[in-house]
Amino acid sequence: MYQTNYHRASSVDDAAAQFAKGTESKYLAGGQTLLPVMKQRLAAPSDVIDLARIPALIGIEVSGDAVTVKAATTHYDVAGSADVARAIPALANLAGMIGDPAVRYCGTIGGSLANNDPAADYPAAVLALGATVKTNKRTIAADDFFQGLFSTALEDGEIITAVSFPVAAKAGYAKMRHPASRFALTGVFVAQAKSGEVRVAATGASQDGVMRVPAIEQALKGNWSAAALDGVKVSADGLMSDIHGTADYRANLVKVMAQRAVADAG
Amino acid sequence: MSTVKLTVNGRAVSADVEDRTLLVHLLRDHLNLTGTHVGCDTSQCGACVVHVDGRAVKSCTMLAGQADGATVVTVEGIARGEELHPMQAAFRDNHGLQCGFCTPGMIMSAIDIVQRHGGKLDEATVRQELEGNICRCTGYHNIVKAVLDAAGRMKVAQAAE
Numbered sequence: 001m002y003q004t005n006y007h008r009a010s011s012v013d014d015a016a017a018q019f020a021k022g023t024e025s026k027y028l029a030g031g032q033t034l035l036p037v038m039k040q041r042l043a044a045p046s047d048v049i050d051l052a053r054i055p056a057l058i059g060i061e062v063s064g065d066a067v068t069v070k071a072a073t074t075h076y077d078v079a080g081s082a083d084v085a086r087a088i089p090a091l092a093n094l095a096g097m098i099g100d101p102a103v104r105y106c107g108t109i110g111g112s113l114a115n116n117d118p119a120a121d122y123p124a125a126v127l128a129l130g131a132t133v134k135t136n137k138r139t140i141a142a143d144d145f146f147q148g149l150f151s152t153a154l155e156d157g158e159i160i161t162a163v164s165f166p167v168a169a170k171a172g173y174a175k176m177r178h179p180a181s182r183f184a185l186t187g188v189f190v191a192q193a194k195s196g197e198v199r200v201a202a203t204g205a206s207q208d209g210v211m212r213v214p215a216i217e218q219a220l221k222g223n224w225s226a227a228a229l230d231g232v233k234v235s236a237d238g239l240m241s242d243i244h245g246t247a248d249y250r251a252n253l254v255k256v257m258a259q260r261a262v263a264d265a266g
Numbered sequence: 267m268s269t270v271k272l273t274v275n276g277r278a279v280s281a282d283v284e285d286r287t288l289l290v291h292l293l294r295d296h297l298n299l300t301g302t303h304v305g306c307d308t309s310q311c312g313a314c315v316v317h318v319d320g321r322a323v324k325s326c327t328m329l330a331g332q333a334d335g336a337t338v339v340t341v342e343g344i345a346r347g348e349e350l351h352p353m354q355a356a357f358r359d360n361h362g363l364q365c366g367f368c369t370p371g372m373i374m375s376a377i378d379i380v381q382r383h384g385g386k387l388d389e390a391t392v393r394q395e396l397e398g399n400i401c402r403c404t405g406y407h408n409i410v411k412a413v414l415d416a417a418g419r420m421k422v423a424q425a426a427e
Binding site for chain 2: 006
């Protein structure tokens, strides 16, 4: 790892001020992506600003209509939250499928979203549930937040403070895990909003990161069942091909994972 | 450079380290606690697992500065004098180690697993929970046996206290 300067921020404002002082600052939350990347010397921030101990960024609030997860809340805490499990069980399940226990103790929802890894789990939930990403400057709709591989609508220095998920009528998540990295080879989150709107998002599939899957949304709109997807063909255009799976393989996985997710949602 | 102050195995320690120093290097190179191992250095193998404020984390994926003010327990800190921790004893009795390289991380993760699941542990749960710990000898069978054995011993030890 190259030299860097470490700062522990005491508040969101303090973090933004510290960030502005560095020549090439990076925010650090759980560090489960940033630190490995720094160790490989693929990232060399002049300053790392630690957000993980800011009290205003930690915690979960559940109301009748929404689950709000503050940005520095760990995957472990989301996975183990009885309130989340009651309101949106698929969200707690998803958090419990990320990485391994040691990673879940550190990794945070805000860090996952700001990084927007094309195979990360949380982006699928945020996009399918139509969540709102709150920052220290504004609120961003899920449809506007994800902007391709490792790209988001966040401006330089902007800090995610919380994510607000509308409570869905039905929601489910299923993931084919890469057995070594435990990232999603392909994962699909299906959601039926209380309004009846159906949204489906796939991660680990597209070359542009998380994506909606209109063909599956259409089929589920008329008939919310795994069987409704039997005849659906997902296009392989724009999907990733690598040593773990071809684009055609992933296209089929999107369908199969969607079917499992619907079964999970009930 | 920063001064990092933390409690390690019950002892208050302070070290002046570069900001890029990882917790595992603080433990091994500055505090000479070489029981914690660096296996893969890519955050996958779990040989470096220690407890930070009661949670089993990979010390190769945490800056020393992040642990400033924290309470850290390493594999050196779990025995009571000559008496092994029940998890250590169970690993020995069940042949839960071969080359021993992954053992410190296995033991620290396993203690965390038992503490979280208590008496409700079964084999499938142990195997799933140990996903973040890799044994290159592939000695998982006896590791899982050791964890299940230790879960019983830790329950007895807790009841006796």
